[in-house]
Amino acid sequence: MxxxxxxxxxxxxxxxxxxxxxxxxxxxxxxxxxxxxxxxxxxxxxxxxxxxxxxxxxxxxxxxxxxxxxxxxxxxxxxxxxxxxxxxxxxxxxxxxxxxxxxxxxxxxxxxxxxxxxxxxxxxxxxxxxxxxxxxxxxxxxxxIVTDRNIYIQGTYDVAKLLPTLLPSSQKVTPYAKTDFDLVSDFDATVCGFSRDAYLTLLLSSSSTILLAKSSGSIDGIIVGNGSDRINLIYAETIEIAHALLKSYVEKTKVKQVILFTVQGVWECEPTKKRAVHRRHTRAVPSLIKWAKIYALNMGVHIV
Structure with missing residues (x-):
């Protein structure tokens, strides 16, 4: 259920x-x-x-x-x-x-x-x-009655197997600070297609580990997790940035595995455990979400 x-x-x-x-x-x-x-x-x-x-x-x-x-x-x-x-x-x-x-x-x-x-x-x-x-x-x-176009899973990934599959990147990753909120909000809106500041405020204030990929005056990626093996979301402009964020998260938390909801096939590494998640809609598949930027999503909490 x-x-x-x-x-x-x-x-x-x-x-x-x-x-x-x-x-x-x-x-x-x-x-x-x-x-x-x-x-x-x-x-x-x-x-x-x-x-x-x-x-x-x-x-x-x-x-x-x-x-x-x-x-x-x-x-x-x-x-x-x-x-x-x-x-x-x-x-x-x-x-x-x-x-x-x-x-x-x-x-x-x-x-x-x-x-x-x-x-x-x-x-x-x-x-x-x-x-x-x-x-x-x-x-x-x-x-x-409407089946989503994507196939979703909850995947558990062995870090020792995951890290070698991540692409190299020179992207600088930094911890989130409250002064970053407006930039994070702007970036989040480009991912999901709508503004959700109240949700972001609640999520960011309740999460232990939040890392950002920044460029000049903007955010290019974010990873949010519980400070342990559960990752709530990974959004990034490119796959290299997503991989840099995940690598930084693993190095910071020193976890042996990570668990996340994702679209099947987004990660090259095969999960050691996976469980299908069924997404259904009453009318249509929402078209405003930019799936190319989503590497992990917060299922059971919000649409992404």
Whole structure:
């Protein structure tokens, strides 16, 4: 589930002004499920399921919205038999959703409406989600019907095998300082195609090791990690810069392995372990992201 993916990174994105959070709670007020959606353009958002209780995992449930807060869903009942929608008229099958659905489907539905609006005549409203597991529910009930063009993995790389595959570079790499924030923000916007200063502030203040590749008056690359083997992101103008950043990170942290989310094939070195990550969208593959600059991305936290 995307729950497992989200738990790999402890960044609390609920603090972001562009985020909204939905809950499913039982009659006693206990939280059974929690999902956050991050709106990054007027019509685009990224969803992350962060909690899902075993009592409702993989089960169709009926919920009701609280009148005072449509993001607070109350569990009514757990369905024992899945509705057979093939008996419904064709139009109803394709243009309505069942009352009983998985918790994550209910939450994605209310979050999408809350963040991106009810009316979407141009069909531009688009939500993205990542998950280690690919289930029919995401496609059939939650509407994540579009497969991404990239193939994503979580890769674990042995540093001893990785370093010889990195290209040589004369690029100077320096530690991040708070005075670099505006330049980092400008560079980040060239990578993802939109501004996200609140997210960057949270990420950079929560990360142990941040290194930059600088040129005259601008940033050409950045690597962010937890000071150990988990790397959150690597963005760079060229592959040589990306390799210089990773080499500097390894030398600084003295780790024996690194773990990161990446597009398959970006790194020449084969990972010692890899796990597929499935990315799905409700409408289309977002076109504003510059994938040529992305060597590791922060899946389970943000779109890149």
């Amino acid at each position: 995307s729950v497992e993916l989200a738990q790999l990174n402890k960044l609390d994105t609920t603090k972001l002004p562009e985020s909204s959070v939905a809950f499913v709670k039982n009659a006693s007020g206990k939280t059974l499920a929690r999902e956050t959606i991050i709106k990054y353009t007027p019509s685009l958002a990224y969803a992350v399921v962060q909690e899902l209780d075993s009592t409702i995992l993989g089960k169709d449930i009926l919920v009701e919205k609280k009148p005072e807060d449509d993001l607070q869903l109350k569990l009514i009942t757990i369905e024992k038999v899945k509705e057979n929608r093939r008996l419904l008229p064709i139009a109803q099958q394709f243009h309505t959703v069942p009352d009983g659905r998985h918790a994550e489907c209910h939450m994605t539905d209310v979050l999408s409406t809350h963040s991106l609006g009810t009316y979407n005549l141009d069909l531009k409203k688009n939500v993205t989600i990542d998950s280690f597991e690919l289930t029919d529910s995401w496609r059939d009930d939650a509407g994540f």
